[in-house]
Amino acid sequence: TLLKHDSSTDLVDLVNRCDHYDNSPLHIAALKGYSDVTEILLKNGAEAERKNEHEQTPLHLASKHGHVDVASLFIKHNKTIVSTEDENANTPLHLAALWGHINMVCNLLNAGANIEARNCYLWTPLDCAASRGWKRCCQCLLNAGANVDSVDKSKATPLHLAAREGHRGVVKLLLKFGANIAQCDKNGKNCIDLAIDNGHEDVALEILSDPNWEAVLRNESDENKYGIHQTPLRRLIRQMPDVAEHVLDQCIVKNHFPEDHPQHQVTFNYEFLDDMFACYKPYLYDGHEQSDSLSQSGSTLFTGSNIYDDSGYVKKKVMPYISDKEILKYNHPLMLMVSYGREDLLSHPLCESLLRRKWKYYGRYVYYSNLLVFILFLIFLTGYVVTAVPPCPLEDVEEMDPNCCSLKNYTCQPYIGKCDSNMEQVFPRICRNFIYILALIHLLKEIYQIHQNGRRYLNLENALEWSCYLSALIFVADLTECSSESGIREVWQWELGSLSIFSAWMVLLMFISKFPFLGIYVIMFFQILSTFVNFSFVFFLFVVAFALGFFALLQNQNPFENPGEAIIKTGVMMIGEIEFDAIFNEPDNKVYFKGPTYALFIIFLLIMAVIIMNLLIGLAVDDIKGVQEKAELKRLAMKVELVLTVERILPVVVLRKCIFKYRHFFPNSWKNYPWYLKCFRVNQTLTPKLPKNALEVVEEKQAKLSKQVKEIQEIVFQVQKDVKHIIASMKKQGS
Numbered sequence: 001t002l003l004k005h006d007s008s009t010d011l012v013d014l015v016n017r018c019d020h021y022d023n024s025p026l027h028i029a030a031l032k033g034y035s036d037v038t039e040i041l042l043k044n045g046a047e048a049e050r051k052n053e054h055e056q057t058p059l060h061l062a063s064k065h066g067h068v069d070v071a072s073l074f075i076k077h078n079k080t081i082v083s084t085e086d087e088n089a090n091t092p093l094h095l096a097a098l099w100g101h102i103n104m105v106c107n108l109l110n111a112g113a114n115i116e117a118r119n120c121y122l123w124t125p126l127d128c129a130a131s132r133g134w135k136r137c138c139q140c141l142l143n144a145g146a147n148v149d150s151v152d153k154s155k156a157t158p159l160h161l162a163a164r165e166g167h168r169g170v171v172k173l174l175l176k177f178g179a180n181i182a183q184c185d186k187n188g189k190n191c192i193d194l195a196i197d198n199g200h201e202d203v204a205l206e207i208l209s210d211p212n213w214e215a216v217l218r219n220e221s222d223e224n225k226y227g228i229h230q231t232p233l234r235r236l237i238r239q240m241p242d243v244a245e246h247v248l249d250q251c252i253v254k255n256h257f258p259e260d261h262p263q264h265q266v267t268f269n270y271e272f273l274d275d276m277f278a279c280y281k282p283y284l285y286d287g288h289e290q291s292d293s294l295s296q297s298g299s300t301l302f303t304g305s306n307i308y309d310d311s312g313y314v315k316k317k318v319m320p321y322i323s324d325k326e327i328l329k330y331n332h333p334l335m336l337m338v339s340y341g342r343e344d345l346l347s348h349p350l351c352e353s354l355l356r357r358k359w360k361y362y363g364r365y366v367y368y369s370n371l372l373v374f375i376l377f378l379i380f381l382t383g384y385v386v387t388a389v390p391p392c393p394l395e396d397v398e399e400m401d402p403n404c405c406s407l408k409n410y411t412c413q414p415y416i417g418k419c420d421s422n423m424e425q426v427f428p429r430i431c432r433n434f435i436y437i438l439a440l441i442h443l444l445k446e447i448y449q450i451h452q453n454g455r456r457y458l459n460l461e462n463a464l465e466w467s468c469y470l471s472a473l474i475f476v477a478d479l480t481e482c483s484s485e486s487g488i489r490e491v492w493q494w495e496l497g498s499l500s501i502f503s504a505w506m507v508l509l510m511f512i513s514k515f516p517f518l519g520i521y522v523i524m525f526f527q528i529l530s531t532f533v534n535f536s537f538v539f540f541l542f543v544v545a546f547a548l549g550f551f552a553l554l555q556n557q558n559p560f561e562n563p564g565e566a567i568i569k570t571g572v573m574m575i576g577e578i579e580f581d582a583i584f585n586e587p588d589n590k591v592y593f594k595g596p597t598y599a600l601f602i603i604f605l606l607i608m609a610v611i612i613m614n615l616l617i618g619l620a621v622d623d624i625k626g627v628q629e630k631a632e633l634k635r636l637a638m639k640v641e642l643v644l645t646v647e648r649i650l651p652v653v654v655l656r657k658c659i660f661k662y663r664h665f666f667p668n669s670w671k672n673y674p675w676y677l678k679c680f681r682v683n684q685t686l687t688p689k690l691p692k693n694a695l696e697v698v699e700e701k702q703a704k705l706s707k708q709v710k711e712i713q714e715i716v717f718q719v720q721k722d723v724k725h726i727i728a729s730m731k732k733q734g735s
Contacts, residue, residue, distance in 0.1 A: 015046040022052040030058035033067035055087040063092035066101035075111045082113040089119040097125040100134035122152040130158035133167030155186045163191040166200035182215040220280040279321045312661035325648045326456035338637040346636040366646045377438035384431035432476040439469045468503035514642040527623045
């Protein structure tokens, strides 16, 4: 009506007049979806190509808000308008896809909109739809021929955007249309890396359900957060253990024969679990081109899965992804499972099979040979200490028995035993020679480990070994002419020998700690020791307090004659050696301050002998209980530690021959074994454990739930009992 009253000259100016934001009446009508008003404005000269302050045409606004009827009027009026861009280079198709208007997307495509148009971020309409999770829009665009692997400024594809935002349905659709699952962005991350970063487990599972799931795991990101060589599997172990277990399940493949058939075959794929020689880095970062190999330091560094030959063995010239053996050990997927307490993953058939294979091929040989050499060293060192003639300190010569005398022909320290021109027997001499040889062998081994590990070599266990071997060498060395001819050590050498024999047996304890079935007790001991060390400062304050009190009151008695001896005596009294009669009733040990002494003694009994000792026992019990609760994890952790420690000291040429991509097993082959092998259950040692079927998994979960319910019921029953007791006590007090 208003338009009819205006002259033709003012009419065009009126319908194209803009507000403060450069929006014309046509913009407002398109924004609100008024198709009738839009049609009238177009008939009266409204400019459909006019842009507002955001460089948007009315079609942009109609597309953004899904007003298909209004958009159809604009397209009918001028088809070229579908290609106009706003300030961010978005076409109407971009906005329609971004806001998920499927009908608008189809309408614009039918009108000839450019399906590969790029905005300022180099996003296509498919990128827009994928980033917001509009599955139907993505389907429409893909059916119309959209490039499924278009790359934006950050080299991200629609698959990356959908995975990052957690849109599982879109991810599944893009993979169905052949999206490159292994494509990496400029940061070297592929779709599963982005899903892991943003915590989308369902998306990660969907990606791993694709037939090309192996390609997405052949990736590497060098992140400061975790260090070097971070593959998707390592990140899954840290952040998504359930998804990591799914990966391990997929690494076990069965053939078409039934499970009870003699030809039933199971293939274990170790490519991602044991990837010491795998390097994917050249695929990831700017400046690198994809290639089969990369020359580094004069050697060939193979990349991807081409490190294996056709038989699954590592190729001859392949080198580990890093030369630092310590990083190779602690960055191994198995060690990460230990570090993050992934017991379910460690007990997976694939992991147990890998551990068994490593132990079988090189672990047992290296470990047992090393243990054998050390046991020989320990036997000869112990034999020498037991059979060698010890020296006597010079200041005690006058008090020794008649059998203790000085050698007449040699100027050496006095000794205990019958005087003779040559006191060293045959066996001690043999022991000394073997101690020389074996200690030097062990020291050479330690030097090799220093060369392999550098600064990472420094730890308490290695320090103990050095003290053992060096002190043993000095202990048996002939440092004087007298020692050489008589075989008698110097006094200080004999004292050093006590340190050597103690260190040697402690080193044996370290060896035993690596056995899963014995090491658990060693772990218990060190756990209790750690707790005591943490408590020792408080404990020491109590000891000093009572010791100084006893020193002040009882310093006329030998055990308390000075503060140092008083502290030692007080510590001994704590473990039960109180000697009450010796302190209070001996005629020679008179108590001059009876009142304060008895009072202090009673306080000592209450605090130190009762409270502190029971506190220490309670802490020890808690530590043991904690270790027992995690006994299975500790057992698996010790197996991993043992195998990877052995692997660390092996040269690369040996490791190449012991690492395989896959192995085939026939679980039912034991049925053809002779009867005597069946009796000894040889199949349990030759055939790896297989994954549980779905029914077994459900039954196991039900058993765990039943156990948890029972524990909760017991707790509730105890709480009810306590509440009844409290109520009864309150009633009794009230009456």
